Amino acid sequence: MAEPTHRTGPHRVALIGNPNTGKSTLFNALTGMQARIGNFPGVTVEKKIGRVHFENRTVELIDLPGTYSLSPRTLDEMVSVEVLLGRQKDIGQLDAVVCIVDASNLERNLYLVSQVLDLGLPAILVLNMWDVAQARQVSIDVEGLRQRLKMPVVICEAHRRMGVSDLRQAIVNSDSLPAPKRFEPFPDEFYKECQTLDEQLSDPKQPFYLIERLLLDPGGQIETDLVAQTGPELAGQLKEARDRLKLAGFRVPIVEAKSRYAWAREVLSGIASIPRTRVRTGSDRLDRWLTHRVFGLVVFALLMFVVFQALYTWAAPVMELVEVAQSFASDNVSARVEPGPLRSLLIDGAIAGVGGVLVFLPQIALLFFFIAVLEDCGYLARAAFVMDRLMTKLGLSGKSFVPLMSSFACAIPGVMATRVIENRRDRMITILVAPLMSCSARLPVYVLLTTVFVPPVAYLGGAIGLQGIVLFGMSSLGALVAVPVAWLLSKTFFKGETSPFVMELPSYKWPSARIVLARVYDRSKAFVVRAGTLIFATTILVWAAAYFPADHTELHQLETQVEQLQVQAAEPTQEPGNRESIEQELEELSTRQNHLSAALIEASFLGQAGHAIEPVVRPLGWDWKIGVGVLASFPAREVIISTLGTIYSLGGEVDEESDGLKDRLRASRHEDGTPVYNVVVACSIMVFFALCAQCASTLMIIRRETNSWLWPAFTFAYMTGLAYVGALLTYQAGMLLLG
Amino acid sequence: MPTLDTLHDGQVARIRDVVGDDAIAVRLMEMGLTDGEFIEFVGRAPLGDPIEFQIRGYRLSLRSEEARRVLIDSAD
Numbered sequence: 001m002a003e004p005t006h007r008t009g010p011h012r013v014a015l016i017g018n019p020n021t022g023k024s025t026l027f028n029a030l031t032g033m034q035a036r037i038g039n040f041p042g043v044t045v046e047k048k049i050g051r052v053h054f055e056n057r058t059v060e061l062i063d064l065p066g067t068y069s070l071s072p073r074t075l076d077e078m079v080s081v082e083v084l085l086g087r088q089k090d091i092g093q094l095d096a097v098v099c100i101v102d103a104s105n106l107e108r109n110l111y112l113v114s115q116v117l118d119l120g121l122p123a124i125l126v127l128n129m130w131d132v133a134q135a136r137q138v139s140i141d142v143e144g145l146r147q148r149l150k151m152p153v154v155i156c157e158a159h160r161r162m163g164v165s166d167l168r169q170a171i172v173n174s175d176s177l178p179a180p181k182r183f184e185p186f187p188d189e190f191y192k193e194c195q196t197l198d199e200q201l202s203d204p205k206q207p208f209y210l211i212e213r214l215l216l217d218p219g220g221q222i223e224t225d226l227v228a229q230t231g232p233e234l235a236g237q238l239k240e241a242r243d244r245l246k247l248a249g250f251r252v253p254i255v256e257a258k259s260r261y262a263w264a265r266e267v268l269s270g271i272a273s274i275p276r277t278r279v280r281t282g283s284d285r286l287d288r289w290l291t292h293r294v295f296g297l298v299v300f301a302l303l304m305f306v307v308f309q310a311l312y313t314w315a316a317p318v319m320e321l322v323e324v325a326q327s328f329a330s331d332n333v334s335a336r337v338e339p340g341p342l343r344s345l346l347i348d349g350a351i352a353g354v355g356g357v358l359v360f361l362p363q364i365a366l367l368f369f370f371i372a373v374l375e376d377c378g379y380l381a382r383a384a385f386v387m388d389r390l391m392t393k394l395g396l397s398g399k400s401f402v403p404l405m406s407s408f409a410c411a412i413p414g415v416m417a418t419r420v421i422e423n424r425r426d427r428m429i430t431i432l433v434a435p436l437m438s439c440s441a442r443l444p445v446y447v448l449l450t451t452v453f454v455p456p457v458a459y460l461g462g463a464i465g466l467q468g469i470v471l472f473g474m475s476s477l478g479a480l481v482a483v484p485v486a487w488l489l490s491k492t493f494f495k496g497e498t499s500p501f502v503m504e505l506p507s508y509k510w511p512s513a514r515i516v517l518a519r520v521y522d523r524s525k526a527f528v529v530r531a532g533t534l535i536f537a538t539t540i541l542v543w544a545a546a547y548f549p550a551d552h553t554e555l556h557q558l559e560t561q562v563e564q565l566q567v568q569a570a571e572p573t574q575e576p577g578n579r580e581s582i583e584q585e586l587e588e589l590s591t592r593q594n595h596l597s598a599a600l601i602e603a604s605f606l607g608q609a610g611h612a613i614e615p616v617v618r619p620l621g622w623d624w625k626i627g628v629g630v631l632a633s634f635p636a637r638e639v640i641i642s643t644l645g646t647i648y649s650l651g652g653e654v655d656e657e658s659d660g661l662k663d664r665l666r667a668s669r670h671e672d673g674t675p676v677y678n679v680v681v682a683c684s685i686m687v688f689f690a691l692c693a694q695c696a697s698t699l700m701i702i703r704r705e706t707n708s709w710l711w712p713a714f715t716f717a718y719m720t721g722l723a724y725v726g727a728l729l730t731y732q733a734g735m736l737l738l739g
Numbered sequence: 740m741p742t743l744d745t746l747h748d749g750q751v752a753r754i755r756d757v758v759g760d761d762a763i764a765v766r767l768m769e770m771g772l773t774d775g776e777f778i779e780f781v782g783r784a785p786l787g788d789p790i791e792f793q794i795r796g797y798r799l800s801l802r803s804e805e806a807r808r809v810l811i812d813s814a815d
Binding site: 389 | 763766769770786797799
């Protein structure tokens with residue numbers, strides 16, 4: 001079947017292995033971090049391909065997702081099988097497979113190897129984590145293993161780069177490897193059934209591995225696909241074949257585990273001495289403490305506190321640096337480009353767009369730094385273990401905890417962090433509720449509206465304030481709403497997909513700086529390259545909506561005048577009296593400028609839309625100005641403050657502490673003279689912000705992570721719907737209460 | 740027949756069978772829980788669930804409801 005094919009083009013090799021075997025580290029070591037990252041079409045599985053030159057030979061390495069088994073139950077799991085069988089069109093035929101196994105845990109790892117060998121591809125076995133095996137007093141006769149498996153065996157310690165050049169050599173040599181020996185671990189009866197099936201399914205002929213899987217996976221992806229192709233008779237035939245096997249004492253599916261594990265034990269007998277009782281290492285003693293009833297929780301809480309602090313507080317100075325760089329770039333453009341559409345596009349479109357992408361990088365880099373450290377030292381799995389009980393109440397698993405917690409700082413790194421969740425259902429639900437967590441961009445909106453409209457009442461002798469309670473309530477609202485949303489999603493869109501928590505708890509070890517930095521680099525790059533472009537494009541579109549079709553000629557003239565006057569005022573030779581009159585003129589001009597800006601935004605597409613939606617937002621207690629502010633903040637919710645500044649003729653340079661803005665909000669009146677804002681309107685706006693998907697960057701990262709436009713559209717629709725209903729209920733109920 | 744979730748810290752038992760043939764049962768078997776194999780109950784998570792086990796030389800976490808699917812000989 002798999003003769004060594006001497007095609008032209010690169011030598012194509014896939015890497016496969018169980019989770020926690022150091023596969024990605026080895027992939028990075030082999031490719032030198034030069035990998036192209038994409039998605040396999042139609043699924044959420046990440047595609048990583050590295051092209052390297054070993055000894056004048058171009059080798060294409062494909063990193064397949066870590067898995068314990070090649071028995072595809074879903075489309076996502078099917079991808080690896082399709083790649084290995086050479087049926088994935090964007091990859092093509094493979095020349096060899098590298099199986100990476102944990103040398104300290106050989107028996108269980110050989111289960112996957114036994115499946116890979118059934119594929120009929122030339123294969124190389126990598127005994128990784130050799131040092132861990134030594135520590136556990138596992139001794140392996142490598143030469144014996146080589147002879148028994150009849151395949152090249154390489155020893156590696158990927159995190160120290162030991163054995164990498166041997167592996168490189170073995171990959172180059174795999175060009176001339178013969179097709180491997182098929183071991184036939186199953187009983188004869190099974191192979192007879194395979195043969196019968198093979199003869200029936202001869203048009204088109206199916207690979208042997210798929211025939212095997214057809215029998216072994218009742219209701220699996222391969223059965224579903226083939227029954228759809230060839231007709232329902234196949235399902236009946238498969239059932240009969242399985243019944244015959246059961247009668248003969250080989251019940252499907254247990255026959256696979258029994259046969260393959262028996263094979264693994266036989267392969268290892270006499271050549272690998274595995275201590276009968278596990279040697280208790282420091283790792284095991286540490287584990288007793290870290291999963292201890294009290295101490296385990298304390299350590300967990302402390303660690304999560306540090307991660308959260310880092311995202312929320314430590315990232316801030318670097319994010320400010322991005323903003324400083326942004327204003328520096330804007331000033332440079334202002335000095336060189338005349339006021340006009342081009343300058344506006346460059347500053348408010350292009351530079352703001354680049355800044356809007358880069359500003360997320362500090363949090364992404366920090367979160368993945370912590371995740372990589374925790375994962376590499378073996379604690380991340382324990383964190384999931386500790387939190388699982390709590391998260392099952394949401395219909396999720398412990399693995400969703402870190403992504404959701406991170407989303408309280410920013411949903412973008414949070415959504416990216418869901419890659420640690422292998423289960424598709426859990427991962428999708430986590431992605432879809434992550435934007436509900438109250439991120440740091442919501443806080444300024446809460447602070448502004450709370451300080452202005454919530455009375456500073458204190459309880460318990462000043463220990464608790466009403467403003468603090470409202471702030472806390474708004475920050476918790478999203479998480480509270482996420483509970484029923486997650487539950488509903490698990491009962492509707494993701495119904496029937498079970499999510500077992502059968503998870504390996506790897507040994508503890510010191511994290512490797514190289515692995516951690518590689519991970520941070522890899523994720524940051526993936527964000528900039530894959531989501532950054534979309535975020536940038538969105539910023540340009542929003543700029544256009546707020547700029548056109550209003551006529552900006554007068555505003556640009558004013559800007560030119562202001563800048564000329566500023567130059568004059570700055571001249572050192574200017575007489576004091578002159579300077580005073582220039583400054584007075586400047587003040588008048590900038591007031592005119594602010595009023596003009598307010599008129600222009602009202603005349604823009606955005607402002608027109610704000611007027612158009614007024615009937616819709618009326619029941620929420622809003623006027624068109626709030627409508628424009630909310631519309632403008634759909635790409636990024638924090639924009640509402642500067643938009644309100646512009647609409648209230650204060651210019652866009654306001655923040656949540658600005659007294660000017662606070663006064664304008666207080667003084668704002670409807671046409672009939674009643675105040676626009678009161679505490680109920682403020683709460684209605686805050687509830688809307690708590691629940692609404694006002695972040696284009698989050699939607700774009702969801703697009704990237706789910707590889708579909710459906711899910712960002714769904715997130716946008718359900719969150720905006722929730723936000724509207726929430727704000728409506730708040731306003732109507734609040735007005736009833738206030739009478 | 741007793742099930743895996745009824746063990747206590749440090750107890751070792753021999754697996755007799757995994758109940759069912761759905762995705763969870765298959766996953767349990769793939770992870771090496773096959774009849775005749777010895778498994779040790781290492782301890783429960785701080786909140787009482789899941790449970791840490793040791794089998795075939797590695798550590799495995801199962802929820803109680805998953806461990807209940809695994810039939811064992813009475814513990815020693």
